[in-house]
Amino acid sequence: MKKAGIVLLIGRPNVGKSTLLNTLVGQKVSITSPKPQTTRFPIRAVLEDERGQLIFIDTPGIFKKAEDVLSREVNRKTLATLDEEFDVVVYMVDPTRARSFEEGRVLGIVRKINKPVILVFNKIDLETKHMAEYVFIQDEVAATYKISALKDKHIKPFIEDVFSRVDREYPLVDMTDSVTPALNMNSRLFLQEIIREKVYLFTREEVPYKVGVAVEEIKERDNGSLYIKAVVYTVDKRYRGMLVGRQGKMVKEIGMAARKELERSTNKKVFLDLRVEANHHLQEMLG
Numbered sequence: 006m007k008k009a010g011i012v013l014l015i016g017r018p019n020v021g022k023s024t025l026l027n028t029l030v031g032q033k034v035s036i037t038s039p040k041p042q043t044t045r046f047p048i049r050a051v052l053e054d055e056r057g058q059l060i061f062i063d064t065p066g067i068f069k070k071a072e073d074v075l076s077r078e079v080n081r082k083t084l085a086t087l088d089e090e091f092d093v094v095v096y097m098v099d100p101t102r103a104r105s106f107e108e109g110r111v112l113g114i115v116r117k118i119n120k121p122v123i124l125v126f127n128k129i130d131l132e133t134k135h136m137a138e139y140v141f142i143q144d145e146v147a148a149t150y151k152i153s154a155l156k157d158k159h160i161k162p163f164i165e166d167v168f169s170r171v172d173r174e175y176p177l178v179d180m181t182d183s184v185t186p187a188l189n190m191n192s193r194l195f196l197q198e199i200i201r202e203k204v205y206l207f208t209r210e211e212v213p214y215k216v217g218v219a220v221e222e223i224k225e226r227d228n229g230s231l232y233i234k235a236v237v238y239t240v241d242k243r244y245r246g247m248l249v250g251r252q253g254k255m256v257k258e259i260g261m262a263a264r265k266e267l268e269r270s271t272n273k274k275v276f277l278d279l280r281v282e283a284n285h286h287l288q289e290m291l292g
């Protein structure tokens with residue numbers, strides 16, 4: 006008999022939560038980057054197979070110090086998911102990095118959760134030189150797995166275990182005519198996220214954290230190509246200059262990388278009309 010369940014993915018920034026979600030559902034639904042705080046809102050996506058359905062909730066990494074408005078807001082959204090329904094918690098840690106005080110905040114939250122917790126050591130394809138700093142957590146959880154979310158390694162026994170801990174009636178969501186496993190992501194939001202991911206990849210220091218993306222227009226042309234008009238908003242002129250780059254080089258690079266990925270994922274020719282604007286109102290949102 007097929008069954009279903011809801012799984013909360015939690016961990017500090019950059020441990021690989023979104024990478025795992027994408028690997029599990031076999032499609033990019035959540036953007037990833039080497040920079041912390043890439044995910045800004047919880048993303049829900051469905052893994053469906055012969056065993057049933059698992060709905061995963063990918064949360065933004067919890068920050069120890071949420072000093073600016075954006076970080077506070079992002080942390081708030083993650084903490085709010087704790088009040089929602091879920092059956093199992095997947096607590097992901099990154100043993101390639103020192104534990105540091107930041108992990109303490111996440112561990113404190115995990116300890117208060119009254120549901121089975123599965124500890125996942127991620128990035129085992131790399132040298133996990135800080136493993137010893139995390140092993141004590143194993144004694145506090147229901148099970149532990151070592152995986153590589155990026156290389157899709159050792160995921161099977163872990164998912165088998167997750168399925169063994171859920172028993173909701175199947176199906177939780179009707180996937181029959183769904184083309185994407187993402188539940189709370191429409192195409193406009195997806196386009197915005199892909200562009201934001203490229204901003205994270207190409208810009209440095211605080212710039213990614215001062216940026217929002219809005220897709221203003223999506224048009225399917227008669228020849229089957231897609232025309233997308235989008236704007237990268239940032240809080241002030243200084244960041245605008247950095248995003249535009251010398252002779253527009255930076256925004257061109259961001260636009261080209263986004264366009265290439267969108268062409269791959271939509272299988273269509275894409276025209277991306279991308280501009281950068283300074284918007285003081287964004288300051289209130291981003292801090």
Ligand SMILES: Nc1nc2c(ncn2[C@@H]2O[C@H](COP(=O)(O)OP(=O)(O)OP(=O)(O)O)[C@@H](O)[C@H]2O)c(=O)[nH]1
Binds near residue numbers: 025
């Ligand atoms: N080598 C290796 N890199 C990984 C693995 N999993 C994730 N990464 C990389 O780690 C970085 C962070 O991954 P994300 O999935 O964005 O991390 P996250 O936990 O979602 O981060 P936030 O959204 O900021 O909380 C990216 O550069 C990933 O490619 C892994 O198993 N092995």
Ligand SMILES: [Mg+2]
Binds near residue numbers: 035063066
């Ligand atoms: Mg993420």
